[in-house]
Amino acid sequence: MESHGKYISAIYRHMQVLIAAELAPYRIGSGQYIFLMAIASQGRTTQKELSEELLIDKTTTAKAIAKLEAEGYVRREPDPEDNRYQLLQLTEAGYKVVPDVQAALNRVKRKAAKGISDEEYELLLGLLKKVLRNVSE
Amino acid sequence: MESHGKYISAIYRHMQVLIAAELAPYRIGSGQYIFLMAIASQGRTTQKELSEELLIDKTTTAKAIAKLEAEGYVRREPDPEDNRYQLLQLTEAGYKVVPDVQAALNRVKRKAAKGISDEEYELLLGLLKKVLRNVSE
DNA sequence: CGATATAGGATGCCATTGCAACTAATATTC
DNA sequence: GAATATTAGTTGCAATGGCATCCTATATCG
Numbered sequence: 274m275e276s277h278g279k280y281i282s283a284i285y286r287h288m289q290v291l292i293a294a295e296l297a298p299y300r301i302g303s304g305q306y307i308f309l310m311a312i313a314s315q316g317r318t319t320q321k322e323l324s325e326e327l328l329i330d331k332t333t334t335a336k337a338i339a340k341l342e343a344e345g346y347v348r349r350e351p352d353p354e355d356n357r358y359q360l361l362q363l364t365e366a367g368y369k370v371v372p373d374v375q376a377a378l379n380r381v382k383r384k385a386a387k388g389i390s391d392e393e394y395e396l397l398l399g400l401l402k403k404v405l406r407n408v409s410e
Numbered sequence: 411m412e413s414h415g416k417y418i419s420a421i422y423r424h425m426q427v428l429i430a431a432e433l434a435p436y437r438i439g440s441g442q443y444i445f446l447m448a449i450a451s452q453g454r455t456t457q458k459e460l461s462e463e464l465l466i467d468k469t470t471t472a473k474a475i476a477k478l479e480a481e482g483y484v485r486r487e488p489d490p491e492d493n494r495y496q497l498l499q500l501t502e503a504g505y506k507v508v509p510d511v512q513a514a515l516n517r518v519k520r521k522a523a524k525g526i527s528d529e530e531y532e533l534l535l536g537l538l539k540k541v542l543r544n545v546s547e
Numbered sequence: 548c549g550a551t552a553t554a555g556g557a558t559g560c561c562a563t564t565g566c567a568a569c570t571a572a573t574a575t576t577c
Numbered sequence: 578g579a580a581t582a583t584t585a586g587t588t589g590c591a592a593t594g595g596c597a598t599c600c601t602a603t604a605t606c607g
Contacts, residue, residue, distance in 0.1 A: 276519050277531075278425055279444065280538035283465045285422040286594070287545040288415055289563085293595095304563045307416065321585060328420045330565050335586060337563090357572050357585045382413045387544045389537065394414075397537045400530060401417035407524045408424040423564070426593080430565095441593045458555060470594050472557060494555045494602050 277404070288381065295377035299370050300344050305337045306374055309346060309363075313371045317362045319352075328409055346370060414541070425518065432514035436507055437481050442474045443511055446483060446500075450508045454499045456489075465546055483507060 293303040301309065311323055320338055324331040338361065341347040346367035352358035363371070386394055430440040438446065448460055457475060461468040475498065478484040483504035489495035500508070523531055 275535060276515065277522065277535060277538060278429075278515070278519065279464070280535065280542050281418060281422050281425065282444075284538065284542050284545055285418050287465070287542070288418065290595070291545060292415075293562085302562065307419075319585075327416070328424070331586070332566080332588085333564050335588090339587090355573070355585090359586075378413065378415070381545075382415065385414065385541050385545050389540055393537060396533065397541075398412060398414060398417065400526065400534045400537075401414060401421065403526055404522050404534075405417050405421050405424070408421055408428060408518075408522050427565070430592085439592065456555080467595050468556070469558085469596080472555095473594080476557090492555090492603070496556075 284385075288385065291381050291384070292378070295381060296374060299373065301346070301370070301374065302340065304333070305341050306378070308334065308337045309341055309367065309371065309374060310378075312347060312361055312363055313367070317360055319358045319361060321358070323361075328405070341367075421522075425522065428518050428521070429515070432518060433511060436510065438483070438507070438511065439477065441470070442478050443515070445471065445474045446478055446504065446508070446511060447515075449484060449498055449500055450504070454497055456495045456498060458495070460498075465542070478504075 289303045292306065296302070296306055307327055307329075308323055311327060312318055315322075320331060320334045323329070323338075324334045327334075338347060338349070342349055345364055348362055348364050348367075349359045352360050389397070426440045429443065433439070433443055444464055444466075445460055448464060449455060452459075457468060457471045460466070460475075461471045464471075475484060475486070479486055482501055485499055485501050485504075486496045489497050526534070
């Protein structure tokens with residue numbers, strides 16, 4: 274009785290390794306790029322929003338943001354209207370690195386999707402979305 | 411430009427948590443059950459074989475097997491014909507726990523596959539297999 | 548046969564991740 | 578308005594997992 278779990282796990286681990294290798298030159302780890310790209314695409318945001326959107330534990334988010342900040346890609350400043358929040362935004366260096374990161378991610382994606390048609394890929398995305406909704410509720 | 415990576419990663423992390431909770435009563439972690447089930451289905455084997463079949467680094471395999479041995483589910487003995495190998499097999503307790511683990515995995519799978527038809531599920535498996543082949547070569 | 552290479556496995560180290568528990572700030576309730 | 582609850586974020590801890598390195602046993606090559 275075959276299950277998707279084995280494949281999901283193996284794909285995840287291999288993608289982590291591939292992405293880590295691609296992003297090593299920028300000193301961005303496999304655990305940080307999602308946050309960088311999320312901030313890039315939605316501008317000023319908070320850790321809470323990122324956690325909810327990416328379905329990642331808030332403590333994981335905190336640590337990833339701390340690393341991105343240490344590398345100079347993200348700036349943090351307390352929200353003047355509510356000091357519990359830290360407003361996040363990309364720095365100059367952050368904006369500059371985004372296209373390179375995007376290109377690296379595209380390379381990995383092309384490698385992963387080789388031999389899969391656009392229709393099949395859309396189908397895959399749709400099914401994964403459904404599975405994610407199921408396991409995350 | 412949407413990609414499967416985000417979903418794969420989120421599904422993986424959520425499944426880890428679900429499986430860990432299901433298997434906690436048996437003191438089997440989310441990193442060990444695959445090995446238990448693999449040994450159960452193929453009988454006497456070695457760490458090398460497991461690593462290759464599951465596409466998992468050999469050091470990860472070593473640690474998982476060590477834990478399963480410590481919990482009394484797996485027995486290890488040196489291969490008399492080649493002392494580099496450790497022959498692995500389930501203990502009594504190992505055989506006894508397999509059905510429970512299988513049932514737990516089935517529960518997680520049913521939850522994950524809710525609202526997905528058998529045909530769609532097969533399609534998903536096929537695509538995941540393709541992606542895995544792509545990223546692991 | 549002896550030297551070198553290769554193979555299975557183990558160990559140390561580090562990155563990622565989630566949970567429990569905590570802190571500080573804002574909301575709510577009496 | 579003071580006490581309590583909730584919320585955003587942080588810290589410590591433990592589990593998973595890969596890489597570099599090492600050890601020991603077998604293979605190979607001169």
